[in-house]
Amino acid sequence: MNFPLMPPQASEHAVAYDALFWTITALTVIFTLIVGVMIYGFAVKYKRGSSADRRNAQSHNEKLEVLLLVVPTVLGLAIFAWSAVNFTSVRTPKKDEMELFVIGKRWMWHVQHMNGIRENNEMHVPVGQPIRLTMISQDVIHAMYLPAFRAQYHVVPGRYTSLHFTPTKPGTYKLLCGIHCGTQHSEMVGFVHVLSQQDFDEWLESGGNRYTKADRSMEQVGADLWKEKGCGNCHQGTDNNRAPSLNGIFNTQRTMTDGSTVLANEDYLRESILRPWDRISAGYENTMQAYANSLSEEQVLSLIAYIKSTGSGATPGQGEYEQPVRDGRALDSSSKSTIDIANDRASAGASQAKELTN
Amino acid sequence: MSATVVDKTQEEGLHEPHPKKNYLTADHTIKSWLLTVDHKRIAVLYLISTTFFFFLGSIAAAFIRAELTNPMGTLLTSETYNKMFSAHGIIMVFFFLVAVIPGVLGNFLLPIMVGARDLAFPRLNLLSWYVFMAGGTCFVIALMMGGVDAGWTFYTPLSSLYSNTPITLALVGVFFAGFASIFTGLNFIATVHKMRAPGMTWFRMPLFVWGQYATGVIMILGTPVIAITLLMVAIERMFKIGIFSPELGGDPVLFQHLFWFYSHPAVYIMLLPGMAVISELMACFSRRPVFGYKFVAFSSIGIAALSFLVWGHHMFVSSQSVLQGIVFSLISFLVAVPSAIKVFNWALTMWKGSVHFTTPMIYALGFLGLFVVGGLTGLYLAAIDTDVHLTGTYFVVAHFHYVMVGGTIMAFLGGLHFWWPKMFGRMYSEFWGKLSAIIVFVGFNFTFFPQFILGYLGMPRRYHYYYFAPEWQVYHVLSSAGSTVLGIGFLMPAFYLTASLINGKRAGRNPWGAKGLEWEHADSPPVTLNFDKPVVVTGPVYDYDAEKDSEMIRAGQRLVDMVKGEEEK
Amino acid sequence: MSSHESTHPDAPVVYEQFEDIGQQQETYVLGMWSFLVNETMFFAPLFFVYGLYTWKHHADFYLAHALLDWRIGGINTFILLMSSFAVALSVHYAQKGRTRAQLNCLWFTIACAAAFIWIKLQFEWIPKISHGVFPNPEFIQNYPHYAMEHGVPAADPYKARLYYSLYFAITGLHALHVAIGIIVFLALIYLIKKKSSLITDYIPTEMVGLYWHFVDLVWIFLYPLFYLMPRP
Amino acid sequence: MATTHHEHHDDHGHDHAHHVIPISLLMKVFGGLIIGMALTVYAAIFGPKMPVQFMWLIAMLIAYAKAFLVVQYFMGVKYTTKLVKAFAYGGFFWATLLLIMLTDYGTRQWEPVPGWTPGEESALSRDLEIDRVPEDVQIHH
Structure with missing residues (x-):
């Protein structure tokens, strides 16, 4: 029988994390010892009836109290600063991240690679490669918890959250759900396989193993879906009267009917697919069908992957996407008051929602 | 506390051949108990009901520990297991910890300590107990209907849309319990402000009163927030209105904000009264005034105020904004400072004192040890980075058990043993008392220390199985074994304290030689209106003399004789 | 509960836990204020949630609010202000010992409170609820029809449902307070008429008055927030 | 909060709790409240069009003013203890x-x-x- 004391240290952050962790542990031990020695010493020395000197006993000492005020504050602030720096760095995306999509559902983890490989409760990643998980939940709140990487973040329904880590050691590590999500919460577990780059490439080549075999990449799935749902009927190569083109729309600033601007990120694209009337690009009517009940989170992610594949505002050279001002019904919102625009789209949204629920 | 003796006859009352009527013997009918407005009787009612809930919650805990000895968890189904930990959490937090010290010791002692005949609003106090029982009944009915499985935190949308258990009823139960706590807090605040005896200035109040006052402030400022939040969840369950559910248009993180806005201060509703008890115990059994009285008193108020500004540290990884997480982390470190001040001042109270190792003192020393560990492990969870890995694991479980059990329950048991002779007029067996205190301390550490390691290794809380990590079993077995010892330690007082009611030695007015209005001016047990004559306070609080005390003991006097000498004087 | 200073039949009762009438009165006032602090914290999260979602979905909330008539809300505001004034008067008369005038003011307050609830039910809640426009799953279908019938543009029904959830929750809780107020006022009048030993000075009237003013305060904020939302 | 012994007893002695607010003052306050209500309605419904944040600000300021009047006079906080x-x-x-x-x-x-x-x-x-x-x-x- 052995007594493990540390989880494996398998990411860049784990090393920085453990340095802080053991520093606080040292502080804890020191302070516990100080208080322990004080208690033990006083209790023994001043046991009732002992002959210890009890004269000139003080019952308060302002200088000492100020010391007690200052020392913990300073130590606390030092630890705070250290941990805040650590945390900010771990929440900051690295350059050249490999993006994986994660969908949490009761009670399993669904992981999807860009090339279309799908895994359940398993995740294969190459060593030394910064990873970004883009996560969303289909039902309740879950938490992606990777103890070996000292990484954890909640997976919330309704919006995307992200988790960043860089695995440093090949091996197999636990992948857990960190927040109570119902009956089989404790079975929502799996493994992260950190492979060497060569093994990972082979694994990719083979299209994954067993049930994870991929025939099409996410973009291809998205493209098929695009065709199947007839998105291209309206969203054509260039902007037309019915709809804007989505080529290279990702990560660009969009102007809405009410004059506000919005960054076309994953959250916005998801919202526009599921409930298009919510925020409409300036110059367009609310005519798009809502897909709130007809697309799964996976399908939405594939569509977004497809839209991303057509270019992105953040990619150098492709960032000059400009939202055109079209004749007639321009972005000039002064002709119509914002509330009138809100009126238009809201009533359209209402009638669509009615269809949706019928 | 030295105070002018207004009337000597009350001293003589002790030695009358026929003891005069006290609050217990004033009337014997059941009706006189159920319709009583005497704060002392209500305290006894609270003692009985919270003890019941404690054992109910402990049974659930026993099932959890038994289940976790095996990675495959063969005893219960996952569904039952989830209901067990939910029941354990909800009962222990809302029906035991929040109510126990204010309800039992606070109700009994606060008016006596400030020299009042009763709390400011006695009927509201009775109502508080009834509302508490109504809430408890709702929850017990929810248990009988199968129990709830959303954990005590009731995170949406699991609790509002997905769970198929009688959560609405449980929420209503907690809602009622919240009102019981509001009424208690209201009573304490009005009593401390307006009912103090002549001469009882703020800085002559025992620190117990300061602690209860700070608790009362949190109760009226925080509890309504959780009450209305849980009500919103209940309405959301019934009508599907969608304030907290994303698929209905709401934001689940908003629930966590509102929940922790109360539930972090609630930690201090549970802990501050415990700290208040410890101040009394340390002073009495060191025969010294509490070191740095004013700093300890103001640290209670400081904790109460700061506790409202740190709720976000429960939500570092909940997708709240990074900026807010960092700000909350900063403030969380500040709230550690008043706690540190208290711990050092308690330890310094023994300095040049005359330390008596009685049962309550052993509990108090146990409290100090456990609270130091509990408090310091809070640093890991306040630091935003270390929290990421540890949040939602057994590290958190161990941390808050060190604070809640090691803090609140140790303090409650210490206080109960200290004031037991005052409450019921009987002494318990000192041998069994000390034994149980030591068993609780040892059992507690065996139960919860391994859980720190488990948490660091990555064992998430609320997990029924851990078949994927058999290497964790050794710590779980240790923990379960420790919990057996702990359970025995908790059961023992139930027996010997009950036995003391029947065959315990009669306690005099002041068996510990303690200072304070309740020891010097009230009988054991006190009469219905606490004092025979109004008291006027003239001296400082904690007017102990350690040197004299030690000299007398060196001269061969035993505590009992000293006390008798004091009384006959 | 017995009194220990009942020397004079009309003298105020001092309960046994108090030293004198002054201490008792001050304690009651402080207790009532503590209760009102608690009530403030009770309403605060609801206001906060409403404010947060108004901030996020202002345009839709604006459209959704068109189904509320600011005139009806205004009449109700006026009624509540009058009742608050009447309660202040009744405390005034109670202090002067003019019981008849005090009772008249209290009856007037009850009439106002009842009128408030009646208007709320008759013109706002019952029409909406009978058309299924209250937060339930069918709201999504019912709401656009109802808005069309009333000739107002319909907001995004999902957000309108959020708006009406909050509307019913907050005004419902407020109306519950009004209803409790009526019961308390009736009890107060009954005890005064019975010359109960519970009520021998003006303090009980002032306590109930403080509660009623608080109910009024909540409405002072509810009215502009719900009925007079500015155009985005 | 740090009421000393003496202040405590002063509290008992004072007659502030018995302060009778004259009817004329109550009527003035009531008038103020009605004016406040009329202002809110005017600003929101009939008044000049202003930026929305400004409109909210005005509405809330009026509401706070009304609340202040109620607390101060109707509830008599002006005449009570600190x-x-x-x-x-x-x-x-x-x-x-x-x-x-x-x-x-x-x-x-x-x-x-x-x-x-x-x-x-x-x-x-x-x-x-x-x-x-x-x-x-x-x-x-």
Whole structure:
């Protein structure tokens, strides 16, 4: 029988994390010892009836109290600063991240690679490669918890959250759900396989193993879906009267009917697919069908992957996407008051929602 | 506390051949108990009901520990297991910890300590107990209907849309319990402000009163927030209105904000009264005034105020904004400072004192040890980075058990043993008392220390199985074994304290030689209106003399004789 | 509960836990204020949630609010202000010992409170609820029809449902307070008429008055927030 | 809070709790409340069109003024002890603590959620990133 004391240290952050962790542990031990020695010493020395000197006993000492005020504050602030720096760095995306999509559902983890490989409760990643998980939940709140990487973040329904880590050691590590999500919460577990780059490439080549075999990449799935749902009927190569083109729309600033601007990120694209009337690009009517009940989170992610594949505002050279001002019904919102625009789209949204629920 | 003796006859009352009527013997009918407005009787009612809930919650805990000895968890189904930990959490937090010290010791002692005949609003106090029982009944009915499985935190949308258990009823139960706590807090605040005896200035109040006052402030400022939040969840369950559910248009993180806005201060509703008890115990059994009285008193108020500004540290990884997480982390470190001040001042109270190792003192020393560990492990969870890995694991479980059990329950048991002779007029067996205190301390550490390691290794809380990590079993077995010892330690007082009611030695007015209005001016047990004559306070609080005390003991006097000498004087 | 200073039949009762009438009165006032602090914290999260979602979905909330008539809300505001004034008067008369005038003011307050609830039910809640426009799953279908019938543009029904959830929750809780107020006022009048030993000075009237003013305060904020939302 | 022994007894002696507010003052306050109500309605329905934040500000300021009148005179806080004043206004103050939650909703987009370009050094520098959109790209506000 052995007594493990540390989880494996398998990411860049784990090393920085453990340095802080053991520093606080040292502080804890020191302070516990100080208080322990004080208690033990006083209790023994001043046991009732002992002959210890009890004269000139003080019952308060302002200088000492100020010391007690200052020392913990300073130590606390030092630890705070250290941990805040650590945390900010771990929440900051690295350059050249490999993006994986994660969908949490009761009670399993669904992981999807860009090339279309799908895994359940398993995740294969190459060593030394910064990873970004883009996560969303289909039902309740879950938490992606990777103890070996000292990484954890909640997976919330309704919006995307992200988790960043860089695995440093090949091996197999636990992948857990960190927040109570119902009956089989404790079975929502799996493994992260950190492979060497060569093994990972082979694994990719083979299209994954067993049930994870991929025939099409996410973009291809998205493209098929695009065709199947007839998105291209309206969203054509260039902007037309019915709809804007989505080529290279990702990560660009969009102007809405009410004059506000919005960054076309994953959250916005998801919202526009599921409930298009919510925020409409300036110059367009609310005519798009809502897909709130007809697309799964996976399908939405594939569509977004497809839209991303057509270019992105953040990619150098492709960032000059400009939202055109079209004749007639321009972005000039002064002709119509914002509330009138809100009126238009809201009533359209209402009638669509009615269809949706019928 | 030295105070002018207004009337000597009350001293003589002790030695009358026929003891005069006290609050217990004033009337014997059941009706006189159920319709009583005497704060002392209500305290006894609270003692009985919270003890019941404690054992109910402990049974659930026993099932959890038994289940976790095996990675495959063969005893219960996952569904039952989830209901067990939910029941354990909800009962222990809302029906035991929040109510126990204010309800039992606070109700009994606060008016006596400030020299009042009763709390400011006695009927509201009775109502508080009834509302508490109504809430408890709702929850017990929810248990009988199968129990709830959303954990005590009731995170949406699991609790509002997905769970198929009688959560609405449980929420209503907690809602009622919240009102019981509001009424208690209201009573304490009005009593401390307006009912103090002549001469009882703020800085002559025992620190117990300061602690209860700070608790009362949190109760009226925080509890309504959780009450209305849980009500919103209940309405959301019934009508599907969608304030907290994303698929209905709401934001689940908003629930966590509102929940922790109360539930972090609630930690201090549970802990501050415990700290208040410890101040009394340390002073009495060191025969010294509490070191740095004013700093300890103001640290209670400081904790109460700061506790409202740190709720976000429960939500570092909940997708709240990074900026807010960092700000909350900063403030969380500040709230550690008043706690540190208290711990050092308690330890310094023994300095040049005359330390008596009685049962309550052993509990108090146990409290100090456990609270130091509990408090310091809070640093890991306040630091935003270390929290990421540890949040939602057994590290958190161990941390808050060190604070809640090691803090609140140790303090409650210490206080109960200290004031037991005052409450019921009987002494318990000192041998069994000390034994149980030591068993609780040892059992507690065996139960919860391994859980720190488990948490660091990555064992998430609320997990029924851990078949994927058999290497964790050794710590779980240790923990379960420790919990057996702990359970025995908790059961023992139930027996010997009950036995003391029947065959315990009669306690005099002041068996510990303690200072304070309740020891010097009230009988054991006190009469219905606490004092025979109004008291006027003239001296400082904690007017102990350690040197004299030690000299007398060196001269061969035993505590009992000293006390008798004091009384006959 | 017995009194220990009942020397004079009309003298105020001092309960046994108090030293004198002054201490008792001050304690009651402080207790009532503590209760009102608690009530403030009770309403605060609801206001906060409403404010947060108004901030996020202002345009839709604006459209959704068109189904509320600011005139009806205004009449109700006026009624509540009058009742608050009447309660202040009744405390005034109670202090002067003019019981008849005090009772008249209290009856007037009850009439106002009842009128408030009646208007709320008759013109706002019952029409909406009978058309299924209250937060339930069918709201999504019912709401656009109802808005069309009333000739107002319909907001995004999902957000309108959020708006009406909050509307019913907050005004419902407020109306519950009004209803409790009526019961308390009736009890107060009954005890005064019975010359109960519970009520021998003006303090009980002032306590109930403080509660009623608080109910009024909540409405002072509810009215502009719900009925007079500015155009985005 | 630090009421000393003496103040405590002064509390008992004072007659402030018995202060009778004259009817004329009550009527003035009532008039003020009605005017306040009329102003709110005017500003919201008939008044000149103003930016929406300004409209909210006006509505809330009037509401606070009305609330102040009610608390001060109808509830008689003006004539009570400091302690009661502290309770009366402290409650309102404490309720505003909930507004801290708005920080979360206001700064959540600073989080490096997907869609943001990778930040240079810290998670908080993303705002600058947006400012760095090339100038020839026309953004309509």
